Amino acid sequence: xxxxxxxxxxxxxxxxxxxxxxxxxxxxxxxxxxxxxxxxxxxxxxxxxxxxxxxxxxxxxxxxxxxxxxxxxxxxxxxxxxxxxxxxxxxxxxxxxxxxxxxxxxxxxxxxxxxxxxxxxxxxxxxxxxxxxxxxxxxxxxxxxxxxxxxxxxxxxxxxxxxxxxxxxxxxxxxxxxxxxxxxxxxxxxxxxxxxxxxxxxxxxxxxxxxxxxxxxxxxxxxxxxxxxxxxxxxxxxxxxxxxxxxxxxxxxxxxxxxxxxxxxxxxxxxxxxxxxxxxxxxxxxxxxxxxxxxxxxxxxxxxxx
Numbered sequence: 001x002x003x004x005x006x007x008x009x010x011x012x013x014x015x016x017x018x019x020x021x022x023x024x025x026x027x028x029x030x031x032x033x034x035x036x037x038x039x040x041x042x043x044x045x046x047x048x049x050x051x052x053x054x055x056x057x058x059x060x061x062x063x064x065x066x067x068x069x070x071x072x073x074x075x076x077x078x079x080x081x082x083x084x085x086x087x088x089x090x091x092x093x094x095x096x097x098x099x100x101x102x103x104x105x106x107x108x109x110x111x112x113x114x115x116x117x118x119x120x121x122x123x124x125x126x127x128x129x130x131x132x133x134x135x136x137x138x139x140x141x142x143x144x145x146x147x148x149x150x151x152x153x154x155x156x157x158x159x160x161x162x163x164x165x166x167x168x169x170x171x172x173x174x175x176x177x178x179x180x181x182x183x184x185x186x187x188x189x190x191x192x193x194x195x196x197x198x199x200x201x202x203x204x205x206x207x208x209x210x211x212x213x214x215x216x217x218x219x220x221x222x223x224x225x226x227x228x229x230x231x232x233x234x235x236x237x238x239x240x241x242x243x244x245x246x247x248x249x250x251x252x253x254x255x256x257x258x259x260x261x262x263x264x265x266x267x268x269x270x271x272x273x274x275x276x277x278x279x280x281x282x283x284x285x286x287x288x289x290x291x292x293x294x295x296x297x298x299x300x301x302x303x304x305x306x
C-alpha cells in the first residue's frame with residue numbers, strides 16, 4: 001500500500017513537471033503528511049511553479065515565451081445539494097476531464113480535502129440567504145490529481161435555490177507554436193536561416209538585451225559575434241520570431257521602463273529621457289506618446305508620489 005501511494009506521488013511530480021515545461025504554472029501538487037524526500041521534492045516543484053508564474057506576470061521585464069490572456073472566468077451552477085447542474089465551456093479543460101463526468105457530480109468531489117470543510121462551513125448560510133455573496137479560496141483537484149488553487153466567488157441566485165461559483169484563471173497563447181506554424185509558409189531559403197539553433201540564438205539575444213537594458217545597445221555586428229551567428233540571420237530571425245526589429249524591441253523596452261520610472265519614482269522627466277537613451281526631452285516625449293497614447297506629463301500629474 002505504501003509503495004502504491006509513493007508511485008502516485010511520483011506520478012504527480014512527473015505530471016507537474018510536464019505542465020511546467022508546457023508553460024502551465026497554475027497547477028500544484030497536493031501535499032501529504034509525509035516527511036521524506038518525495039515531500040521535499042513536492043515542495044520544491046510547487047515553489048518553482050509559483051516563482052515562474054510570478055515571473056511571467058511581470059512580462060515587461062522578462063520574456064516568458066508565452067502570452068497570458070487575462071482573464072478567463074470558469075463558472076459552475078450547483079443545485080441546493082451542491083450537485084453540478086451546468087458549467088462554462090472551459091471547465092473540462094481546466095480540470096482535464098470529460099464534460100459528461102462533471103454533470104450530476106457532487107461539487108465536493110472536485111475539491112481538495114482542505115477545501116471541503118471550508119465549503120461545508122458556508123453551505124447553510126448560502127441556502128438561507130437569497131443575496132448571499134462571498135469570496136473563498138478553494139483548491140480544485142484535476143483528473144491527474146494535481147491541485148488548482150483559486151479565489152472563487154460564491155453567490156446565491158435571486159428567487160432560486162441554485163448557487164453559482166466562479167473562479168478566474170489565465171490562459172496562454174504559445175508564441176513558439178505560432179513560430180512553428182509560421183515556419184511552414186517560409187520559402188526554402190528562409191527555412192535555412194530559421195532552424196532550431198537559430199531560434200535559440202535569437203531567443204538568447206532577446207534575453208541578453210532585457211538583462212542589459214542599462215547598458216549601451218551593442219551593434220548588430222557585435223551581437224551576431226557574441227552569439228555565434230551572422231548579421232543577416234540574426235536580423236531576420238529576430239523579426240520573424242518577435243515581429244519587430246532588434247532596435248524597435250530595445251526602444252520599446254526602454255520606454256516601458258521609463259513609464260514605470262515616471263509612475264513610481266521622483267526622477268525628473270528630463271533625466272528619465274536621458275536614461276531611456278534619448279538626447280533630448282521632446283524626442284522622448286514624442287516617442288512615448290506614439291507608444292502609449294499619452295504624454296509623460298500625463299502620468300506625472302496623476303502619480304500619487306509626485
